[in-house]
Amino acid sequence: MxxxxxxxxxxxxxxxxxxxxxxxxxxxxxxxxxxxxxxxxxxxxxxxxxxxxxxxxxxxxxxxxxxxxxxxxxxxxxxxxxxxxxxxxxxxxxxxxxxxxxxxxCNAAAYAEARVRNVENLAYVTLSTGIGMGIVVNKKIYQGSHFSAGEIGHTIVEPNGPVCSCGRRGCLQAIASGRGLENQIFEITGQKVDCAVILDYAQSGIEPYHGIVRKASLILGKLLTNVVDILDVDTIVLGGGLTKNEYYTNMVVEFIVKNYYRLPTKTVNVERTIYQxxxxxxxxxxxxxxxxxxxxxx
Ligand SMILES: [Zn+2]
Structure with missing residues (x-):
């Protein structure tokens, strides 16, 4: 076996x-x-x-x-x-x-998603406790010079933002990951609220949950749109626990689909993982x- x-x-x-x-x-x-x-x-x-x-x-x-x-x-x-x-x-x-x-x-997941779709260039993004990305270029995993290609979770998107697990401030995952959302809500309310509950409250329009989640989805959508344009992938796939919540995922997907740079021949597939x-x-x-x-x- x-x-x-x-x-x-x-x-x-x-x-x-x-x-x-x-x-x-x-x-x-x-x-x-x-x-x-x-x-x-x-x-x-x-x-x-x-x-x-x-x-x-x-x-x-x-x-x-x-x-x-x-x-x-x-x-x-x-x-x-x-x-x-x-x-x-x-x-x-x-x-x-x-x-x-x-x-x-994330590299392994990206490889699976690219293989099963038979596409050459693909980015796989996991939205979970943290945020990560795997990149497949010409059907091979792209690891980068320091084996850290795709580490979007630790790219700084808000210089004075919340503290991240890496010790810096304003990383993407400190704002838009499951743990990031929970920490931000804890900072405001002093309450430990599970991420799934935060997303449900946000969908019902309850503050501060709605504002925090909406902002997170916009920041994430913006960064992933840039990823699509920088790498010029065929497909970007979203997976991970947070994508079980359609409200959050839909906001991110809609942003990417609406905003990526249009060339006459360019169509980018924005999809969810096929491996539940x-x-x-x-x-x-x-x-x-x-x-x-x-x-x-x-
Ligand atoms: Zn970080």
Whole structure:
């Protein structure tokens, strides 16, 4: 069996695939709780994998995770997980074997979305606890010179804005992500309100929720319109927990569709993910089989 794991800021999703299948055969999800320490996380991950693989070692394995990941599988920095220079691949090899790779979660998701649509140039944006983006150029993941291409969550959109998990002020995700919305509401009301509830209140026009969410959608829409124009992609795909709320997502999509730069021959598809469960693990199954061979490889 092949094993794919998506380590998110909030949840970790583990999936196994039969060797001749592209569909998930079984999966488990648990809370990442990275603040409890990496060793505790690894224990929970190992026990989930033992259950799913029935004690066997995987044929190939792939892990995608939040944060910048270099070609040696080191997580250089993940503000959302609190990991810095973590040699993740080195730590996984004794558990799962040599045939594995580590990739950024948004890059993996972008790869899955581009492969399934058979498009050359695509950006995948995840709107969740944080905000991230993966870029596929000429059907390949674009990682950038410092393995941090697409880190739009930490681009500054309001210099004196709210403090971000990276320590700076006014990053996109401090304003427009799930945690960003919750923190802004906490600052104003002193109340801890779940993001899903904030979006519901906003849709009902209740202040300050409506104002905060409306502003977030405009800032996000503006930045993604610029992304579409800078990269000149065929398709931009939105995914992640926040896209379950149509009110928020629709405002962002409408802004992009209305405002991207028109050339006579230019049409950009603004779409939602087709993978409701997890596009990161689908990207990883394509990536590991491209590298090591097997069904689904190109
Ligand atoms: Zn930041």
């Amino acid at each position: 092949d094993l794919c794991i998506d380590i998110g800021a909030t949840k970790t999703f583990v999936a196994v695939f039969e060797e001749n299948e592209e569909k998930i055969s079984s999966s488990e999800q648990f809370l990442t709780e990275s603040s409890e320490g990496f060793d505790r996380f690894l224990e929970r991950l190992e026990s989930a994998c033992i259950r799913l693989l029935k004690g066997e070692k995987p044929r190939f394995w792939g892990v995608c995770t939040a944060g910048a990941v270099n070609k040696d599988g080191v997580v250089l920095w993940s503000p959302n997980l609190g990991w810095k220079n973590l040699p993740l691949k080195e730590l996984m090899i004794p558990i799962f074997g040599e045939k594995g790779i580590i990739e950024n979660d 469960l997890n596009s990161g693990v689908v990207g990883m199954i394509f990536l590991i089989r491209d590298l090591f061979g097997g069904v689904g490889a190109c």
